[in-house]
Amino acid sequence: MKGLTAAEIRSLPATIDLVTAGRVFGVGRTKAYQLARTGRFPCRVLQVGRSYRVCTADLLTVLGLAHDRPIPGGPPAHHQKEN
Secondary structure (H helix, E strand, O other), X not given: OOOOXXXXXXXXXXXXXXXXXXXXXXXXXXXXHHHHHOOOOOOOOEEEOOEEEEEHHHHHHHHOOHHXXXXXXXXXXXXXXXX
């Protein structure tokens, strides 16, 4: 099972399936579903019908990557000035 790089994680759509989110944390399908069912997945998991979805924004926050994401139409994150 191959994990995802920070760049790959930042390029994910707004929500992702549980298996992909599990890959980010280095866990397989069975463990990801087990953690989701017991409420112990490392970030918030949404249950939509019988499917589990994870918000990429939540994933980025848990990983500490949320503030590195560029603002659409703005300069790259590493060029933004802090107030």
